[in-house]
Amino acid sequence: AEHPYNHLTDTLDNGRIKFFNPQKLNDPRYDKLPLSIRVLLEAAIRKCDGLYTKKEDIQSILDWQEQQNKAEVPFSPARVLLQDFTGIPAMVDLAAMRDAVAKHGVDPSLVNPRCPTDLIVDHSLQIDYTLKNQEMELIRNKERLQFFKWCSKAFKNVNVVPPDFGAVHQVNLEYLSRVVQLNEGFIYPDSVVGTDSHTTMVNGLGILGWGVGGIESEAVMLGQPVSLTLPQVVGCKLVGSINPLSTSIDIVLGITKHLRQAGIAGKFVEFFGPGVSQLSAADRTTIANMCPEYNATVSFFPVDQVTLKHFKTISESVFLCTTKQCVIEINLSSMVSYVSGPKRPQDRVAVSSMKEDFQSCLDEKVGFKGFHISKEKQETRVPFLHCGQEYKLAHGSVVIAAVISCTNNCNPSVMLTAGLLAKKAVEAGLVVKPYIRTSLAPGSGMVTHYLNTSGVLPYFSQLGFEVIGYGCATCVGNTAPLPEAVVDAIKQGELVACGVLSGNRHFEGRLCECVRANYLASPPLVVAYAIAGTVGIDFEKEPLGVTAVGKEVYLHDIWPSREEIQQIEEDTVISSVFKDLGERMEKGNTFWNNIECPDSVLFPWDQKSTYIRSPSFFSKLSKEVPPPQSIENAHALLFLGDKVTTDHISPAGSIARVSAAAKYLLSKRLTPREFNSYGARRGNDAVMTRGTFASIKLQNRFIGKPGPKTLHIPSGQTLDVFEAAERYQREGINLIILAGKDYGSGNSRDWVAKGPYLLGVRAVIAESFEKLHKNQLVGMGIMPLEFLPGQNADSLELSGKERFTITLPDSLSPREQLTTSQGKSFVVTALFDTELDVNFFRHGGLQPGLTPAECALDSRTAATFIISPVYFHG
Numbered sequence: 074a075e076h077p078y079n080h081l082t083d084t085l086d087n088g089r090i091k092f093f094n095p096q097k098l099n100d101p102r103y104d105k106l107p108l109s110i111r112v113l114l115e116a117a118i119r120k121c122d123g124l125y126t127k128k129e130d131i132q133s134i135l136d137w138q139e140q141q142n143k144a145e146v147p148f149s150p151a152r153v154l155l156q157d158f159t160g161i162p163a164m165v166d167l168a169a170m171r172d173a174v175a176k177h178g179v180d181p182s183l184v185n186p187r188c189p190t191d192l193i194v195d196h197s198l199q200i201d202y203t204l205k206n207q208e209m210e211l212i213r214n215k216e217r218l219q220f221f222k223w224c225s226k227a228f229k230n231v232n233v234v235p236p237d238f239g240a241v242h243q244v245n246l247e248y249l250s251r252v253v254q255l256n257e258g259f260i261y262p263d264s265v266v267g268t269d270s271h272t273t274m275v276n277g278l279g280i281l282g283w284g285v286g287g288i289e290s291e292a293v294m295l296g297q298p299v300s301l302t303l304p305q306v307v308g309c310k311l312v313g314s315i316n317p318l319s320t321s322i323d324i325v326l327g328i329t330k331h332l333r334q335a336g337i338a339g340k341f342v343e344f345f346g347p348g349v350s351q352l353s354a355a356d357r358t359t360i361a362n363m364c365p366e367y368n369a370t371v372s373f374f375p376v377d378q379v380t381l382k383h384f385k386t387i388s389e390s391v392f393l394c395t396t397k398q399c400v401i402e403i404n405l406s407s408m409v410s411y412v413s414g415p416k417r418p419q420d421r422v423a424v425s426s427m428k429e430d431f432q433s434c435l436d437e438k439v440g441f442k443g444f445h446i447s448k449e450k451q452e453t454r455v456p457f458l459h460c461g462q463e464y465k466l467a468h469g470s471v472v473i474a475a476v477i478s479c480t481n482n483c484n485p486s487v488m489l490t491a492g493l494l495a496k497k498a499v500e501a502g503l504v505v506k507p508y509i510r511t512s513l514a515p516g517s518g519m520v521t522h523y524l525n526t527s528g529v530l531p532y533f534s535q536l537g538f539e540v541i542g543y544g545c546a547t548c549v550g551n552t553a554p555l556p557e558a559v560v561d562a563i564k565q566g567e568l569v570a571c572g573v574l575s576g577n578r579h580f581e582g583r584l585c586e587c588v589r590a591n592y593l594a595s596p597p598l599v600v601a602y603a604i605a606g607t608v609g610i611d612f613e614k615e616p617l618g619v620t621a622v623g624k625e626v627y628l629h630d631i632w633p634s635r636e637e638i639q640q641i642e643e644d645t646v647i648s649s650v651f652k653d654l655g656e657r658m659e660k661g662n663t664f665w666n667n668i669e670c671p672d673s674v675l676f677p678w679d680q681k682s683t684y685i686r687s688p689s690f691f692s693k694l695s696k697e698v699p700p701p702q703s704i705e706n707a708h709a710l711l712f713l714g715d716k717v718t719t720d721h722i723s724p725a726g727s728i729a730r731v732s733a734a735a736k737y738l739l740s741k742r743l744t745p746r747e748f749n750s751y752g753a754r755r756g757n758d759a760v761m762t763r764g765t766f767a768s769i770k771l772q773n774r775f776i777g778k779p780g781p782k783t784l785h786i787p788s789g790q791t792l793d794v795f796e797a798a799e800r801y802q803r804e805g806i807n808l809i810i811l812a813g814k815d816y817g818s819g820n821s822r823d824w825v826a827k828g829p830y831l832l833g834v835r836a837v838i839a840e841s842f843e844k845l846h847k848n849q850l851v852g853m854g855i856m857p858l859e860f861l862p863g864q865n866a867d868s869l870e871l872s873g874k875e876r877f878t879i880t881l882p883d884s885l886s887p888r889e890q891l892t893t894s895q896g897k898s899f900v901v902t903a904l905f906d907t908e909l910d911v912n913f914f915r916h917g918g919l920q921p922g923l924t925p926a927e928c929a930l931d932s933r934t935a936a937t938f939i940i941s942p943v944y945f946h947g
């Protein structure tokens with residue numbers, strides 16, 4: 074069919090390149106749209122198909138002034154970014170779909186993502202104590218790597234970036250981001266959704282994008298848009314000029330603080346003003362990466378280069394003509410050097426007052442800025458032996474110093490400053506005490522490369538900062554353990570020991586349980602505090618260290634100048650890095666190249682594999698869609714309270730030795746050492762189903778104390794949640810879940826809906842749902858039902874042990890009121906917000922089927938299948 078917006082196409086390059094030009098709408102509202110909203114508009118125009126994206130949606134976006142924060146609009150990003158943890162289940166589902174359609178005599182090679190998908194293998198990295206991580210990682214993950222390699226060959230539109238190239242967002246920035254995409258003769262703005270919260274980084278390059286859950290990303294892969302509330306946009310006007318001594322990190326933390334105070338949760342931030350041009354692309358991506366810290370959906374820096382002036386003017390006029398409240402002004406001259414901590418990233422401390430601040434944290438009562446250590450105990454010094462030499466620990470002693478990826482390493486100037494500082498420190502004769510756990514986790518091989526070519530890498534190494542790997546490292550708690558003597562000394566003196574790191578997050582105890590104070594600092598300051606060995610230092614007044622010959626060295630003696638840094642950056646970084654990463658990517662690494670993998674169209678599942686299993690969602694693929702079935706005489710599997718998070722529903726951490734998942738893995742002859750985490754086993758539905766509700770923090774009202782247990786009501790026995798569910802399934806009893814407010818809040822995880830589905834849960838009745846989670850339930854054909862306002866399980870005097878019958882009307886419509894009955898009856902609202910929701914539910918979510926109504930014939934092949942919640946053309 075003709076595209077409904079054909080009349081908006083324009084051409085370039087003698088007609089060889091086409092694009093949709095929204096200016097041809099001749100709509101005055103267009104001129105008042107912020108640039109980030111124009112990206113949404115262009116995508117909606119281009120993807121308008123009358124089904125997922127309708128003409129009304131384009132009107133809503135044009136009507137942004139009135140419709141912001143009201144209308145729901147679709148967004149079809151240009152590409153999807155997966156990392157291995159979340160990529161596995163999506164790819165496993167696709168592989169299983171191939172099996173399923175093949176069974177029905179359809180060519181399985183037609184099953185492919187419709188949206189280009191990049192899968193980056195980086196999260197499986199765990200830091201083994203000063204080991205050659207890459208090799209260890211590769212061996213441990215061979216099965217999954219084989220599967221990924223098969224995916225890269227078997228599927229169209231799938232690009233797999235092998236391990237050892239870098240953290241997902243880094244690779245995204247350096248290698249995958251295009252700014253402008255060219256596809257089938259059309260150019261359009263690059264945009265992306267990813268399964269990693271750092272996806273927002275690319276907004277620094279003018280590429281609109283953010284993180285979504287595993288199920289959403291899978292839906293996007295298969296051609297469906299993300300649905301979002303038309304966002305409010307806050308203009309952030311940058312003025313003033315950057316203070317020469319401030320690093321990019323200072324700027325970033327400064328801007329972050331302003332944004333956090335401005336309260337912009339859920340909004341888009343769009344930067345403009347004369348200060349923007351002083352920020353390098355790296356600075357911008359760093360700011361954009363901090364979005365989760367200030368809760369904005371994105372921080373968008375419109376593409377500039379040649380058109381900088383032009384775009385700046387547009388933003389200026391857009392934000393001038395709207396109300397004053399939606400513009401924040403930030404003066405870059407006000408940014409001085411900060412660290413933040415000791416417990417939260419938002420607690421900024423000027424480096425100049427760090428010593429006093431730490432002292433006051435020791436004094437203050439326990440809180441975000443307090444440890445409450447008595448004056449007497451503040452004097453504690455604990456001697457200990459390390460490698461035959463005696464050292465002393467005190468409050469404020471640094472025991473972890475990590476220069477790591479995430480925020481900072483994407484910024485060459487900051488890493489080079491750290492490297493030059495290390496060089497000058499070594500040349501001045503300074504050392505880092507050997508018991509401090511130092512590490513260097515560059516965001517990518519590119520960073521190592523430019524640190525090496527600029528000659529600073531050996532100096533990092535001499536101070537103990539060895540490259541430990543390229544994945545997400547210290548930030549997610551994968552640090553190597555501290556020396557035992559250090560841990561003992563900390564415990565013995567009840568010391569407030571410190572970690573200093575250049576990541577973008579830190580929480581108490583997250584780095585390492587016994588390290589109570591953690592500070593975020595720029596990479597050069599991480600090096601400086603490591604040398605000092607304490608955070609209780611005033612760099613102005615006290616020497617950083619004393620050399621073997623007794624010479625005092627101050628920080629300002631060895632701090633590199635901006636000119637030095639810029640010179641090195643020009644000489645080494647700019648010219649070679651991008652070329653290098655690209656070449657490595659083309660060549661691949663030897664291990665990856667040597668992994669054997671079949672050329673088959675269907676994946677040869679290995680029955681013995683405990684990592685990759687064909688999930689059972691598609692086993693019932695049929696040519697008919699079963700009509701929506703009422704739920705009769707269901708039991709409540711769980712009776713939950715308020716604020717059940719996705720972490721309760723599908724924990725990601727280690728697999729407890731006494732859990733249902735552990736029993737399964739033991740039955741596969743694995744030892745507990747080989748269990749790995751739930752995160753790593755997301756490709757195995759048997760483990761993940763057993764892991765559903767396996768959180769030790771789960772508060773189930775059927776059971777007195779927290780734990781992954783429930784009551785099997787008919788027998789009165791207390792069982793693991795999985796075992797109870799399995800027994801109900803054997804007995805042919807449907808299941809529901811009762812819950813309180815905010816059911817399903819927290820990070821999106823792919824198994825939060827698939828897990829309950831495989832446990833046999835047909836409906837969740839809660840006081841309220843986190844919206845994203847509600848969508849996931851619908852996507853799996855589980856009914857999200859809300860108590861009427863003011864009602865809940867207690868007000869209805871439910872014991873949870875009733876049997877529940879939920880009657881569905883023949884034709885469901887959005888926001889249907891349903892009746893559930895069993896002796897007493899009450900009304901709940903079915904949270905189907907759109908026709909699309911109803912549609913997915915009617916199709917039983919991922920329980921697939923062919924719908925005659927929506928089955929369109931195609932001349933080449935048989936049909937368009939609707940396998941909800943995602944569909945693909947066959």
Ligand SMILES: *[C@@H]1O[C@H](CO)[C@@H](O)[C@H](O)[C@H]1NC(C)=O
Pocket residue numbers: 312313314404405406407
């Ligand atoms: C920014 O701050 C500096 C120093 O505080 C001041 O001199 C300058 O006038 C300010 N610039 C703007 C545009 O407000």
Ligand SMILES: *[C@@H]1O[C@H](CO)[C@@H](O)[C@H](O)[C@H]1NC(C)=O
Pocket residue numbers: 333338366367368
């Ligand atoms: C971010 O949003 C969450 C939930 O909406 C809220 O709990 C949290 O306090 C917000 N954080 C900030 C820094 O605004």
Ligand SMILES: *[C@@H]1O[C@H](CO)[C@@H](O)[C@H](O)[C@H]1NC(C)=O
Pocket residue numbers: 521522525526
């Ligand atoms: C650094 O560069 C040298 C010389 O080009 C090379 O031999 C060495 O392997 C490099 N080291 C790293 C860690 O890249």
